[in-house]
Structure formats: C-alpha cells, structure tokens
Amino acid sequence: MSQSSSNSADKVSEDKITSATFMEGIWENNPVFVMLLGLCPVLAVTNSTINALAMGLATMFVLLASGGLVSVLRNHIPKQVRIATYIIIIATFVTIVDYLIQAISLDLYNALGAFIQLIVANCMILGRAEAFASRNPPLKTFVNNLGMGIGFTIALLCLGTVREILGSGTLLGFPLFGETFEPWVVMILPPGGFFVLGGWLLLFDWLKNRKEEQAKLADIQQEAPLGN
Amino acid sequence: MSDVSTAQAAPAPQQPASSAMIITLSLIAALSGFLVVFVYQFTKPIIAENKRLAIEQAVLKVIPGSTAYQPMVLADGKLVKPGETENGITIYVAYDKDKQFIGIAADGQAQGYQDKIQLIYGYKPSCECITGKKIIKLAETPGLGDKIITNKDFNANFDALSAKIHKSGTKLGHKIEAVNHGKKNFPWQIDSISGATISSVAVAKAINDSAQVILPQVNRFLTQLKEERYEPVIQQ
Numbered sequence: 001m002s003q004s005s006s007n008s009a010d011k012v013s014e015d016k017i018t019s020a021t022f023m024e025g026i027w028e029n030n031p032v033f034v035m036l037l038g039l040c041p042v043l044a045v046t047n048s049t050i051n052a053l054a055m056g057l058a059t060m061f062v063l064l065a066s067g068g069l070v071s072v073l074r075n076h077i078p079k080q081v082r083i084a085t086y087i088i089i090i091a092t093f094v095t096i097v098d099y100l101i102q103a104i105s106l107d108l109y110n111a112l113g114a115f116i117q118l119i120v121a122n123c124m125i126l127g128r129a130e131a132f133a134s135r136n137p138p139l140k141t142f143v144n145n146l147g148m149g150i151g152f153t154i155a156l157l158c159l160g161t162v163r164e165i166l167g168s169g170t171l172l173g174f175p176l177f178g179e180t181f182e183p184w185v186v187m188i189l190p191p192g193g194f195f196v197l198g199g200w201l202l203l204f205d206w207l208k209n210r211k212e213e214q215a216k217l218a219d220i221q222q223e224a225p226l227g228n
Numbered sequence: 229m230s231d232v233s234t235a236q237a238a239p240a241p242q243q244p245a246s247s248a249m250i251i252t253l254s255l256i257a258a259l260s261g262f263l264v265v266f267v268y269q270f271t272k273p274i275i276a277e278n279k280r281l282a283i284e285q286a287v288l289k290v291i292p293g294s295t296a297y298q299p300m301v302l303a304d305g306k307l308v309k310p311g312e313t314e315n316g317i318t319i320y321v322a323y324d325k326d327k328q329f330i331g332i333a334a335d336g337q338a339q340g341y342q343d344k345i346q347l348i349y350g351y352k353p354s355c356e357c358i359t360g361k362k363i364i365k366l367a368e369t370p371g372l373g374d375k376i377i378t379n380k381d382f383n384a385n386f387d388a389l390s391a392k393i394h395k396s397g398t399k400l401g402h403k404i405e406a407v408n409h410g411k412k413n414f415p416w417q418i419d420s421i422s423g424a425t426i427s428s429v430a431v432a433k434a435i436n437d438s439a440q441v442i443l444p445q446v447n448r449f450l451t452q453l454k455e456e457r458y459e460p461v462i463q464q
Contacts, residue, residue, distance in 0.1 A: 095264050099268055
C-alpha cells in the first residue's frame with residue numbers, strides 16, 4: 001500500500017511541468033546543435049531566412065500535433081505496433097502541413113520543394129514521440145515539444161540568416177550591402193550549409209568547454225584554502 | 229488459438245491479442261484518412277485559386293498592355309474552349325482594356341543545368357514577336373543560372389524577340405536561339421548571360437520548341453481570335 005502511494009507520488013512529481021521541460025529543447029538538448037537530429041532539412045532548406053523560418057514552423061506544427069496525439073493515445077497503443085502507429089500519425093500531419101503551405105503560398109511551397117514531405121523522415125519527430133510523448137501526459141508533452149520546436153526553428157534561423165547574409169547579401173530579401181558587394185555564392189549552395197553548421201557547432205562547443213573550465217577553476221579556488 | 233498451449237508450456241512474455249493491434253492500427257489509419265481528406269477538401273479551392281493567380285500574373289506580365297485573359301485549347305487543328313476536349317495544347321488568349329484581342333501566351337519547357345526549366349512567354353501578332361517571358365519553375369544554381377530571372381540585359385532580349393512565321397505557315401521563319409554573350413546579330417537571337425550559358429540556351433530552347441509548334445497554328449486562327457468575343461477570365 002505504502003509502496004503504491006509513493007509510486008503515485010513519484011508519478012505526480014514526474015508529471016510536473018517545470019521551466020526545464022520547456023527549456024530542454026531550446027538550450028540543453030537543442031535538437032540541432034546538441035542532439036544533431038534532423039540535419040537533412042537543416043542543411044537543405046536554410047539557404048534563406050524565410051525558408052528556414054517556414055521549415056521550422058512546419059516542423060514545429062508536425063511535432064506538436066503528432067506529439068499531442070501520441071501522448072493522448074499512449075496508454076492504448078500496443079507496444080508492438082507503436083512505431084507503425086507513430087509513423088502513420090506523423091505522416092498524416094505532414095500531409096496536412098503540405099496542403100496548408102500550398103494554400104498559403106505556392107512560391108514558398110516551390111522553394112521548400114520535397115523537404116516538406118521529408119519532414120516525415122525527420123528523426124527528431126519520431127525520436128520525441130518515442131522518447132517523450134509516449135511516456136508523458138499531453139500538456140507536458142506539448143510544453144516540451146514547443147521548446148523542441150522553437151529550438152529547432154532557432155537553429156534553422158541561425159543557419160538561414162548567416163547563409164542569406166553572406167550568400168545573397170540580403171536579409172529577408174532586403175539588400176544589406178551596397179551594389180558593390182559580391183555575394184559568396186558558395187554559402188547558399190550545399191557546401192555553405194556544412195560550413196555554417198560547422199561554425200555554429202564550433203561556437204557552441206567552445207562556449208560549453210569554457211563554461212566547464214570556469215566551473216573547474218572555481219572548484220579549485222574553493223578547495224585551495226582547504227589544501228593549505 | 230495457440231495461446232493456450234504456449235501458456236501451458238511456459239510463462240511466455242505477455243503478448244497482447246493481435247486483434248488489439250489490428251484495431252489500433254485500423255482506428256489510427258481511419259483517423260488519419262479522415263484528417264487528410266478534411267484538410268484536402270478545405271484547401272483544394274484555395275490551392276486552385278493560388279495556381280490560377282500565378283498563371284494570371286505570368287500571362288499579364290508577358291503580354292504588355294493586357295488586362296484580361298482566358299485559356300483556350302489548340303486541338304486537332306481547332307481552337308476550342310477548355311473542357312471541350314481532353315488533349316491539346318493550352319494557350320492563354322489575352323485582351324487589352326478595350327476588350328480587343330492583343331496576343332497570346334503559352335507554356336514552354338526545356339532541360340536546364342539542374343532540372344527542367346518551365347516558363348510562360350507572350351506573343352503579339354501585331355509585331356510578330358515574343359513580348360516577354362516569365363520563369364515558372366527552375367532549379368538552376370543560385371547566383372549563376374537563376375540570373376535568367378533577374379538579369380536586366382538578358383530580359384531585354386524578350387522585349388521584342390522576332391518570331392515571324394515562315395511562308396509555308398507551318399513553322400517559324402527562323403529558329404529562336406541563344407548565342408554567346410555579345411554575339412547577337414539578328415532580332416531572333418538571344419544574347420546569353422556569360423556564366424549562365426546552359427540556362428540561357430535552355431530558355432531559348434523552351435521558347436523555340438513551343439513557338440515552332442504553337443505560333444503557326446495561332447496565326448491561322450487570328451481572324452477567329454479577333455472576331456469572336458470570349459468572356460475573359462478576369463477584367464480590370
């Protein structure tokens with residue numbers, strides 16, 4: 001009896017939504033910069049800011065909708081068919097987002113091309129369905145996925161803005177430099193995606209290392225008086 | 229079922245009945261189908277309108293002075309309204325503000341550097357020339373091949389690109405072709421963009437392939453086009 005009550009208490013604390021639930025995807029476990037998930041669209045459609053934003057929002061929509069449905073149904077889906085079920089759910093919302101983007105803007109649809117349909121193969125979405133949505137209640141899943149989606153969008157924007165500024169000399173289509181600016185065309189070509197992603201990963205790794213070293217230094221300084 | 233025998237033989241790992249799995253998958257699939265059909269029905273008219281607007285913008289841009297247009301179909305040596313025939317080539321008949329026939333626009337496509345380039349070009353019988361082009365779809369190298377959309381000098385080629393019909397009435401008098409940058413000598417030649425030669429040649433080929441077939445036919449229907457009043461799709 002006492003065991004079951006402590007179990008339920010554990011469950012309640014697990015279900016609690018904290019700021020960490022939301023922030024996980026934005027910083028600590030950013031899907032692109034930390035987990036390195038879903039890199040196919042990250043590299044392919046970030047040649048302009050607007051494409052990056054559209055892709056990020058489309059992915060976030062699929063992530064939220066599929067995560068919500070998986071979470072609601074989590075106790076009814078037999079374990080053996082869970083992956084198949086997740087794929088059907090994700091594919092449904094990808095098809096929906098595909099139609100919606102066509103309805104919003106054909107130009108945008110042409111620019112994003114096949115990558116809208118390829119959201120279905122984005123390992124981040126299936127990964128979140130399996131690792132989080134299938135184990136947590138809908139509201140918590142929603143908050144966590146919102147963070148993940150925003151983190152993913154921010155990452156895409158990080159690449160998209162840098163590539164657009166360097167590769168086309170524009171930001172959101174507005175020219176930034178004078179007529180004399182010669183765009184670095186390579187930045188909007190596929191290699192540019194790798195260069196910029198590599199640059200950002202380098203920056204985040206450097207920040208992380210510096211933080212760790214500072215923490216170590218602080219530890220040593222605290223311990224120093226004891227040693228004496 | 230074999231459930232009983234396995235249960236007796238050994239405490240096998242718990243297997244839910246296959247019916248549960250089948251029911252789950254069926255329900256999910258049904259829900260999925262319902263959602264997709266619902267969104268499809270909802271967005272279908274909006275998408276069709278978007279596509280129509282895209283064509284409308286292109287047609288009105290490539291025929292300067294046009295304010296309205298309507299699609300027609302060239303089929304079996306006749307010019308008919310869309311819907312009256314299954315096959316045939318669609319052309320867009322354009323009218324000016326006085327509702328007078330002014331020119332036609334047609335689709336063209338050719339293999340570019342990466343993928344097919346699709347475009348719409350305009351033709352005015354009054355000058356027997358191509359009056360403009362608009363690229364509908366391309367996958368050319370950004371910064372190089374996609375200059376065929378933005379390059380002003382290149383676009384100037386299509387302000388009045390000669391497309392006279394041959395005396396025989398079955399083809400153009402001259403092949404519309406792209407020549408190397410700075411080598412344009414005749415009004416039916418297109419001055420290529422240096423650095424985007426393949427894309428420039430593809431644009432010329434797309435227009436030529438289409439114009440060789442369509443323009444001589446259009447020429448035969450000129451009187452019909454001028455006299456018969458169709459109700460244009462849009463009026464401004």
